[in-house]
Amino acid sequence: MRQAIQTDRLALNRRHWMIFFTIFAAVFLALVVIGGTFLNPERIATNFQEKNLAPSLHHLFGTDWLGRDMFSRTVMGLSLSIKVGLIGAIGSTFIAVSLGMIAATMGKAADRIVSWLIDLFLSVPHLVALILIAFTLGGGFKGVVFGLMLTHWPSLARVIRAEVMQVRSSEYVKISKRMGKSSVWIAAHHIFPHLLPQMIIGFLLLFPHVILHEAAVTFIGLGLSPHEPAIGVILSESMKYLSSGMWWLAFFPGLSLLLIVRIFDWVGENIRILADPTKAHE
Amino acid sequence: MNKRMLQKTGTFLLLKSIRMATLLIAICFISFLLIKNSPIDPIRAYIGADMLKVGPEQREKIAAYWGLDEPLMVQFFNWGSSLLAGDLGTSMIFRRPVSEIIQERFMNSLILMITAWVISGVLGFVLGVVAAMKKGTWIDRIIKWYCFTLASTPTFWMGLLTLIVFAVWLGWFPVGLGVPAGVLAQDVTLAERIHHLILPALTLSILGVANVALHTRQKLIDVLASDYVLFARAKGEKGFPLFWKHGLRNVALPAITLQFAAFSELFGGAVLAEQVFSYPGLGQATVEAGLRGDVPLLLGLVIFSTLFVFVGNLLADIVTYLVDPRTREGKSL
Numbered sequence: 001m002r003q004a005i006q007t008d009r010l011a012l013n014r015r016h017w018m019i020f021f022t023i024f025a026a027v028f029l030a031l032v033v034i035g036g037t038f039l040n041p042e043r044i045a046t047n048f049q050e051k052n053l054a055p056s057l058h059h060l061f062g063t064d065w066l067g068r069d070m071f072s073r074t075v076m077g078l079s080l081s082i083k084v085g086l087i088g089a090i091g092s093t094f095i096a097v098s099l100g101m102i103a104a105t106m107g108k109a110a111d112r113i114v115s116w117l118i119d120l121f122l123s124v125p126h127l128v129a130l131i132l133i134a135f136t137l138g139g140g141f142k143g144v145v146f147g148l149m150l151t152h153w154p155s156l157a158r159v160i161r162a163e164v165m166q167v168r169s170s171e172y173v174k175i176s177k178r179m180g181k182s183s184v185w186i187a188a189h190h191i192f193p194h195l196l197p198q199m200i201i202g203f204l205l206l207f208p209h210v211i212l213h214e215a216a217v218t219f220i221g222l223g224l225s226p227h228e229p230a231i232g233v234i235l236s237e238s239m240k241y242l243s244s245g246m247w248w249l250a251f252f253p254g255l256s257l258l259l260i261v262r263i264f265d266w267v268g269e270n271i272r273i274l275a276d277p278t279k280a281h282e
Numbered sequence: 283m284n285k286r287m288l289q290k291t292g293t294f295l296l297l298k299s300i301r302m303a304t305l306l307i308a309i310c311f312i313s314f315l316l317i318k319n320s321p322i323d324p325i326r327a328y329i330g331a332d333m334l335k336v337g338p339e340q341r342e343k344i345a346a347y348w349g350l351d352e353p354l355m356v357q358f359f360n361w362g363s364s365l366l367a368g369d370l371g372t373s374m375i376f377r378r379p380v381s382e383i384i385q386e387r388f389m390n391s392l393i394l395m396i397t398a399w400v401i402s403g404v405l406g407f408v409l410g411v412v413a414a415m416k417k418g419t420w421i422d423r424i425i426k427w428y429c430f431t432l433a434s435t436p437t438f439w440m441g442l443l444t445l446i447v448f449a450v451w452l453g454w455f456p457v458g459l460g461v462p463a464g465v466l467a468q469d470v471t472l473a474e475r476i477h478h479l480i481l482p483a484l485t486l487s488i489l490g491v492a493n494v495a496l497h498t499r500q501k502l503i504d505v506l507a508s509d510y511v512l513f514a515r516a517k518g519e520k521g522f523p524l525f526w527k528h529g530l531r532n533v534a535l536p537a538i539t540l541q542f543a544a545f546s547e548l549f550g551g552a553v554l555a556e557q558v559f560s561y562p563g564l565g566q567a568t569v570e571a572g573l574r575g576d577v578p579l580l581l582g583l584v585i586f587s588t589l590f591v592f593v594g595n596l597l598a599d600i601v602t603y604l605v606d607p608r609t610r611e612g613k614s615l
Contacts, residue, residue, distance in 0.1 A: 116305075120312075123305050127550035128568060128587045135572045135580065136316040212436055216550075219438050220557050220569045235439060239558070247446045254439030261434040 015274070022270045025263050029082070032260065036079020039072055055248050062248035065241060074253045076229040078260055084141075084224070085211040088148030092210065093203040096153035097195070100160025104168065105187075114161070118154040126151055130213060134222040144223045148210050156202040160195065167194045197275045204268030208261045215257060231257045294603060302592050306585070310365070313584045314358050317577050365585075371578035375570060380582040383567060388586070391556070391563030393475075395548050397483040402490030403541045409491060410498025411533070415525060417503055425495065432492040437551050441485045441558035448481060455481050482555040489551060490544070497540050501533045539602050545594025549587050 055062040061070035103114035121129065129151050134143035167173060173190050181189075217223035218232025226233050231253050238249035352360075364371070370380035413425040449455045455477065502525075505511060511528055519527065553565030560566065564583060571580040 119301075120305055120308055122546070123588050123591055124309060124584065125546045125549040125553075125587045125591055127553050128584055131553075131568060131572045132313060132316060132580070132584055135575075136320040138320065208434060212434070215436055216438060216554055219436075220554070220573075222569070222572050235436075235442065239442065242442065242446055242450055245450060247450070250439070250442040250446065254436060254442065257439065258431070258435050261436075262431060265430070265434055 018270055018274060022267055022274070025267050029260065029263060029267075032075060033079045033082050036076045036082075039076055055252070061252040062246075064237075064246075064249055070234075070248065070252060073229050073234055074231070074256050077231040077234055077253065078256055080224070080228060080230050081211050081214055081257065082260065084145060084148070084214050085207055087145050088152065088210040088214065089203055089206045091145070091149030092152035092206055093156060093199060095149065096156035096202065097160055097199055099153065100157045101164055103157070103161045104164035111161075114157065118157060121151065121154045126213070127216060130217050131220075131222055134217055139222050140225055144214055144217055147217065148214060151213075152206050152210055156206060159198060159202060163195060163198050164191060167191050201268060201272045201275065204264070204271060207268065208265045211257070211261055211264070291603070295600075298596055298599065302596075306588060306592075309588050310362065310581075310585060311358065313581055314361065315354075317581060318354060318357075370582040370585075373571075373579040374576045375574050375579070380578050383579065384564065384582055384586050387562065387564045387567050390561065391552055391565065394479060394482055394486070394556070394561065394563060395552055397479065398486030398490055398551075399541065399548060401483070401487040403494055403537070405487065406491040406494030407498050407534075407537050410495040410537070411502060411525065411529070413495065413499040414502035414506065415521075417499075417506075422499075426499070429492040429495050432489055435489060437485070437489055437554040438558050440489055441482070441555050444481050444485050444488075445558065448484075478559075478561065482552075482559045482561050485555050485558070486548070486551050490548065493544060493547075494537055494540055498533050498537050501536050502529055505529055505532045535602065535606055539598045542594050542598035542601065546591045548594075549590060 049067065059069050059071065061074055063069055064073075099114050099117070103111045124132075130147040133147035133150055137143035137146055167190060173186060176186055176190060214223060215230070215232040215235075218230045219236045221236065223232055224230040226237075234253045235250055238246070238253075241249055361371075368381060370384070372378065373380050373383055376383055409425050409429075413422045416422050506529070511524070514524055514528055549565070552563060553568055555561070556563045556565035557569050564586070567579065568583045568587075570576070571583060
């Protein structure tokens, strides 16, 4: 959006540019996922003839102490992170929407219980809660995914609750009720369409947090197994080799993760602005 | 402070404490249940590698000694009542009382967290103010860009970067450990402690800036758009004096509140930074407890970190309540 300020001369307006860049970024993210999934596993095979190489044109991110190509490992790790993040964020959004709806529609007692639950989850430091859940489930893929799902919903649940309450008290819903429409019909035709954009945007804005937390839990050793090519694993392994000057083992994988998270955040923010016409001109 | 206000403040604190107590009991119960249902066998975790040498009779004796053969609720109440008496059990990896370990580790973590908390708060506030005063200029854009990027940066990666630059390349700092190796704990000097503190504190300070800065910027922009600032500008005030007289009071409070309310993130950041720099604080203990199945220590740490976050939130509420007269006028909280 910022880049677009000087582009008035061109035929496209800022909104067009924003859509263009957002689609471009989304395609880039999709490419990383697909690339990581279908990359030939041979590329990260052990190769002692090419170990400990600094970054070069042949090995963009260098190689590690087993001669594995760090670029391939990083792309695979990012792809894995995005997939795990996707499952975690979808789960969290689902919990948030369910609880938000329950709080807003099922009376005062339900509302109290949900608010109390939200407070409960916010009262433990996020990372400690994740460690506790991952520990309980014995770590690994299951532990991380459940931990991520169960700890990211509170803020979105609050948004959904407020949104549902607002729509429910609006005049057209009241009129609809007077005209004899059932509550299921109202939920499907009046409330849900309003909720959908909130859900999608909430999901997109949750995503960066989920990915960062996944990497953090994996980094401290309670997440994905060390055999997976996850970014957290790559970075925690690299710590042993930093003192011997192999900075590229940590620098590039972390930077790539930062970039992916930043792009996701940016895409989410753009879609939020595009979905809200009153903000599109800011 | 008059009598009525004291009374009101007392009620406010009481209500907060009751709320906290219910949450804390629930946290205790849930963590207890979670850990009881975990696949970690406490006896196996306690004995470790000598498992083969221990016969089934001995295992039963250990289980009976720890009360592991009793029903779940009885176990919870046993644990809860000793918890209330201040006994958190004995850590399996350190073979010492959990409360002792938490106390010792907390002092280390507290120094780290307070340093990072103060530096990031002050720096973030200044950045936010500068960005808002220069809104729309390149300085504002750089600060905004920097803050958004920080929000996407993995804490542990930032730690690794500072480690590479300052410890490996420049050689200014040791690569790990909270105190020098081979020196007895009581012989460690203050200077050495500070030396080992700088890098983790730097990492946490760099990352902690984003939230306060962005929030302060938004708040000050709102203030600068107000009528009284317009009037002050019409009288010819501008720049720093304008901010000092009309802006500071209005944006300082939200920033302080926000900083107190960020204790949860601060703790999470400390876990990662301590892990990267092998700094012997609470965070590292949490990771160790989780990795090696030290149930009493992990439970103790979960409860302690919850208390820590609660104290932060309570302080935020109290500061707002005492400093901002507007929050006192309406109904009691």
